[in-house]
Structure formats: structure tokens, C-alpha cells
Amino acid sequence: MKRFFQVINKDSDGSCKKPKEEGNYDNATDTDTQKKKEPLKFVTWNANSFYLRVKNNFPELCKFVTSFDPDVIAIQEVRMPAAGSKGTPKNQGELKDDTTASREEKAALMRALSAPPFGNYRVWWSLADSKYAGTALFVKKCFKPKNVFFNLDKIASKHEPDGRVILVEFETLRLLNTYVPNNGWKEEPNSFQRRRKWDKRVLEFVTQNSDKPLIWCGDLNVSHEEIDVSHPEFFSAAKQNGYVPPNKEDCGQPGFTLSERRRFGNILKEGQLVDAYRFLHKDKDMERGFSWSGNPIGKYRGKRMRIDYFLVSEKLKDRIVACEMHGHGIELQGFYGSDHCPVTLELSPSSNTQNENPE
Numbered sequence: 128m129k130r131f132f133q134v135i136n137k138d139s140d141g142s143c144k145k146p147k148e149e150g151n152y153d154n155a156t157d158t159d160t161q162k163k164k165e166p167l168k169f170v171t172w173n174a175n176s177f178y179l180r181v182k183n184n185f186p187e188l189c190k191f192v193t194s195f196d197p198d199v200i201a202i203q204e205v206r207m208p209a210a211g212s213k214g215t216p217k218n219q220g221e222l223k224d225d226t227t228a229s230r231e232e233k234a235a236l237m238r239a240l241s242a243p244p245f246g247n248y249r250v251w252w253s254l255a256d257s258k259y260a261g262t263a264l265f266v267k268k269c270f271k272p273k274n275v276f277f278n279l280d281k282i283a284s285k286h287e288p289d290g291r292v293i294l295v296e297f298e299t300l301r302l303l304n305t306y307v308p309n310n311g312w313k314e315e316p317n318s319f320q321r322r323r324k325w326d327k328r329v330l331e332f333v334t335q336n337s338d339k340p341l342i343w344c345g346d347l348n349v350s351h352e353e354i355d356v357s358h359p360e361f362f363s364a365a366k367q368n369g370y371v372p373p374n375k376e377d378c379g380q381p382g383f384t385l386s387e388r389r390r391f392g393n394i395l396k397e398g399q400l401v402d403a404y405r406f407l408h409k410d411k412d413m414e415r416g417f418s419w420s421g422n423p424i425g426k427y428r429g430k431r432m433r434i435d436y437f438l439v440s441e442k443l444k445d446r447i448v449a450c451e452m453h454g455h456g457i458e459l460q461g462f463y464g465s466d467h468c469p470v471t472l473e474l475s476p477s478s479n480t481q482n483e484n485p486e
Contacts, residue, residue: 165299166198166270167474171344171435173306173419173467176206177263178232181239184464191453191463192244195471198267200248201293203306203346205261207232209254209290219254219277219286253277253290260289262345264304272297279332299477300443301336305329305345310381312367319377319386326390333398340440343400346467347436349391350383351402354411355433359383362432382434395438403437403450403472415455419467429457437472448473 170192174180180188192200211217212225222236223229240250248265255261266272276294277286286292293304308325311318333341353359362380372378376386395402408416418435421427437450454461454468462468 164270165297165477166267166302167476168195168197169199169201169302169342169344169437169472170195170197170469171201171203171304171346171437171472172463172469173203173346173435173465174206174463175204175465175467176258177202177204178207178236180464181236185239188463189244191461191469196244197471198270199295199302200265201302201304201344202263202265203261203304205252205254205263205290206258207236207252207254207261208257209261211256217254217256219290220252222252222254251275251277251293251295253286253293255289260291260306262290262293262304262306264293264295264302266295270297279328296339300340300342300440303332303341303343303345305343305347307346307348309348310384310387312370312372312381314372314374314377319372322387323390326387326394330390330394330397333394333400337399337440340443341398341400341438342440342443342472343438344436344470344472346434347391347438348382348434349387350432350434351388351391351395351405354405355417356383357413357417357429357431361430380432382432398438399441400438401441401444401447403439403444403447404433404452404470406444406447407450415452418452418454418470420454420457420459420462422466423457423459435467435470437470439472439474443474446474446477448475 208223208229209217209219210221210223210225222233224233240246245265248267251264253262264275272295274296276283276292276296277290278292279287279294281294289306291306291308295302295304308321310322313319333343350356350362356362362383363378365380365383366378374386376389377384379385381387394400417431417433419432421430433452435452439447450470450472452468452470459466459468
């Protein structure tokens with residue numbers, strides 16, 4: 128699908144006009160496009176293979192999206208491979224379609240997404256080379272992003288490895304959708320070291336891009352405080368194959384080590400960010416207070432973590448209307464086939480921004 132698009136204008140009755148066939152939205156000049164608009168309702172969700180969720184859980188997912196009617200949907204762990212033949216550079220913004228299997232999967236996915244409710248959105252992809260990681264961002268067609276980037280450096284042609292970032296800039300705010308690398312269990316390049324480098328880059332991003340309010344959402348792969356896990360002692364003592372890291376602060380369940388949690392707290396402080404869910408919900412909720420739940424079979428049964436977030440700039444905190452997690456129970460009700468449930472955020476309109484309700 129095209130990454131850049133012509134802005135959709137509105138008729139006098141408020142309905143969306145069809146976009147012009149030619150022209151870049153960056154050059155749009157009609158009066159209506161000059162109005163400052165901003166999205167107010169958001170969903171973030173680690174789908175644990177978006178294609179499988181569309182294939183196996185689509186009716187329930189569509190019902191949820193239709194009911195909440197978000198302006199923006201941020202998806203992580205898309206797990207659809209990027210376009211490009213074996214051994215050639217990949218196009219991380221396009222779905223693979225050079226084999227029979229990949230063409231069939233892409234066609235099935237596009238058919239589903241062309242109908243309501245997803246047909247009401249523009250979609251951007253940032254994908255890994257294989258069926259791993261990846262992100263997607265759906266924005267209602269009546270909104271007009273100024274820029275879309277796929278990396279923390281805001282370089283137009285560059286994607287983060289494994290498609291972990293989509294950054295969209297609107298007139299009055301930025302939204303960052305990330306699938307944060309798992310910390311792993313060991314002191315090695317693809318575990319602790321990778322996560323430390325990531326956290327350092329995110330800290331630089333949030334401190335160097337404070338000219339506009341930020342909404343940062345996604346699977347951030349960290350539970351900040353003990354209240355954010357169901358069984359703190361279990362997660363603190365967790366090991367893999369008996370391995371004990373050399374640094375005590377790296378011990379425990381990935382996402383709940385002291386080193387990760389402290390770095391995360393520093394990012395919030397230095398970036399002047401507010402955890403929207405915890406801002407509204409001060410107490411532990413053993414039923415609906417976690418976004419990830421362990422497999423109903425095995426030692427992680429009933430063990431849950433809150434690792435999916437909406438973090439907003441402090442200047443937006445007084446506009447937080449609601450932030451909720453939509454899954455509950457050991458049997459993963461409201462998870463739509465994933466091991467993560469959707470999380471939603473709703474903001475009140477800005478007093479100095481002209482907003483219209485998009486169709």
C-alpha cells in the first residue's frame with residue numbers, strides 16, 4: 128500500500144470525500160487541510176502474528192475496533208516478512224509477495240483490511256526480513272500526518288532492524304509505536320547489550336524531541352514497578368537453565384530486572400513522560416491490571432505482567448480521559464488469540480486545537 132497519501136477532505140455534511148488520484152499530501156493546500164487536527168482515541172496491541180489474528184480471530188477483533196472506534200491503531204509483532212527476494216535487500220515498508228505462499232497471505236490480509244472497520248484507515252508497515260517482530264500503524268483517513276518515519280533517528284529512508292519503530296507526526300503531537308527488544312536472559316550481544324543500547328537511544332530520542340507533545344505506545348517489554356506484575360517474587364527469582372547473570376541487577380524475568388526498570392524510570396523522568404494507565408489507576412488490579420498473560424498451561428499459568436503502555440508527555444496528562452486494558456482472566460478473554468490484550472487511550476480535545484469528528 129502507498130506510504131504517502133493525499134489528504135481526505137470533507138463535504139459540507141461532514142462525510143469524507145474521495146482522495147484525488149494524484150498529488151502528494153505534503154503539497155495539499157485547500158483550506159480544510161490547514162485546520163489543526165489531532166487524533167484523540169488510540170489502541171495499541173501486540174498481535175503475536177497479525178496475519179494469524181486476521182485469519183483466526185477477525186470477527187471478534189472487528190467488533191472491538193468498531194465499538195471503540197479508534198483514530199489510531201498501533202500493532203506490534205506483525206510477523207509478516209518484508210518484500211524482497213532471498214539474498215536481496217528488503218523493502219521493510221511492503222509485504223512480501225514473491226512466493227506463492229506469501230502472495231496468498233498478503234492477498235488474504237489485504238482483502239480483510241480493505242473492508243470496514245480497517246478499510247477506514249491508512250496503514251504503514253515496518254517489517255523484519257522474516258516472520259518475526261515488525262510493526263504496523265493504522266490512521267483514520269480523515270487525519271493528515273505531516274511526516275511518517277520508521278526509526279528513532281527520523282531518517283526518511285531508514286527502518287529500524289526488525290521493523291521495531293513507526294513514528295508519525297501530526298500537527299500538534301507525535302506518536303511513537305515501538306516493539307521494544309526483549310532483554311533476554313544473558314550477558315550477550317542479542318540480550319542485555321542490545322536492550323541497553325536500545326534504552327540509551329530511546330532516552331536520547333525523548334529528550335531531544337520535546338518540541339511537540341509525545342504519545343509513546345506499544346509493547347515496551349518492561350514492568351516498571353512491583354504493582355505491574357501479578358507475582359513479584361516469582362518474576363524476580365526467574366532463571367533460564369540455572370544461569371545467573373554476573374550483575375545482580377540483571378537477574379530475574381526479562382522485563383522485570385532491576386536494571387531495565389531503573390532505565391525505564393529514568394526515561395520517564397528525563398523525557399517528562401506520564402504512564403497514562405498508572406496515572407488513572409493507582410491500585411493493583413489482579414483481574415484487569417495486566418496486558419500480558421502466561422500460557423494457561425505450564426508454570427506461567429496465572430502469571431501476568433503489564434508491559435504494554437501509553438506514555439504521554441506531562442503537558443498532555445490533564446487531557447487523559449481513559450486508559451484501559453481490555454483482556455482479563457487466566458483463559459485470556461479479550462486477547463483475541465494473542466498473549467497480549469489491546470490497551471486503549473482516550474484524550475480530551477485540546478482547547479487550542481480545532482477538532483472534527485472523523486467518519
